[in-house]
Amino acid sequence: MPALDHRQEAARAFDAMRCGGIAIVPNDVGYAAMAHSYDALQRIFDTKGRAPTKLNAMIGHNQLHRRLHRCSTRGREIVAAITEDYDLPLGVIAPADFTDPFLARLDPRVIEASTRDGTLLMLLNAGQFHFALSELSDAQDTAIFGSSANLTLQGTHFSVEAIEPEIRAIADVIVDYGVLKYKPYGCSSTLLDVESLTVYRHGIAYETIAWILKKHFGLSLTPVPS
Template identity: 50%
Template structure:
């Protein structure tokens, strides 16, 4: 059996996404169902039976976030500490520059489904495959959005075989890398609203994130109601 080839697999998946398709991709925080166009995101919403008010998260890396998000030096320091120094996966919610090419690439419906009050949620540091497909997205200026590969409220899936058939059926390509790194958490990424330093969702590595922020910055995170 051939070993996995992250560059080739990411390229294959990205080409499908760039052509408007959808893909199930291996992130350290669980498998994600990602779309490369507004029609694909609508198909994903329908398959997941996702509530209309729920937003997509953007796939990205620190370099993309540095250009796209409008952060203070202190907020950027927090992100770098958690993702670069501590090596933790993190979903960040922060204001985005509306004139960034990746934002301008979205149509009106894509913006409505993927942004709120000028903010964009972006998943950072979710493993080697995530890093490679984020690089392709950034360098080829084609935004990728999505959410966990599961029906709504049915829990993050850490093996492809655990993903519901109706979710697998909507994907034009599935990249199966076996059991994902943070499966013991049984949760996707922790989501942090940087504007308010508020936890929107408790997820993988939450206790490591809160401990690092207390130790490094003296920050005690608020929790969303």
């Protein structure tokens, strides 16, 4: 018998979010505060003290990426190389199809708080719980958005115990997976616009991601600032 039932844990969090609640969930890249409704997402922002200019990220898997992102062939190959061939997490930024029912049925305020210039940020390949939650999101046509479970500028947390009490207090469900996989990095996922190659965050495995693009595509990314 497995020690963890990822589907069951994901369903518990998903049901709370679908009903308007907030869930603190484990991704390999850090614990996140996630929600579906605008009011819940706004409560996360207000509690974190997050600037209005910051955007929510959507959780997803490669199937949702291929369905919603409008990428060039090169863009799709970059995503596949990083997240499938090399099995690394990535925050993918790319133009999206907002006429797709998955996005079109969302509260316009959620779209406004989660997109910029026609692009959508989707976190891919962030662990087995993340994949199970993404499957539920896809199957139920219920988009899940959020950001790291921490007060603003306090850094990503890789254990529930490290999350500030104010953040834990707003959660209807907390899914505790202990200390998460990428804690040694001390930061969250790399955020990359796979069309413009703009790096919005030098995060987990960035040096490897830059090496992948150089080796397989002949492309150079910006170096990590000193």
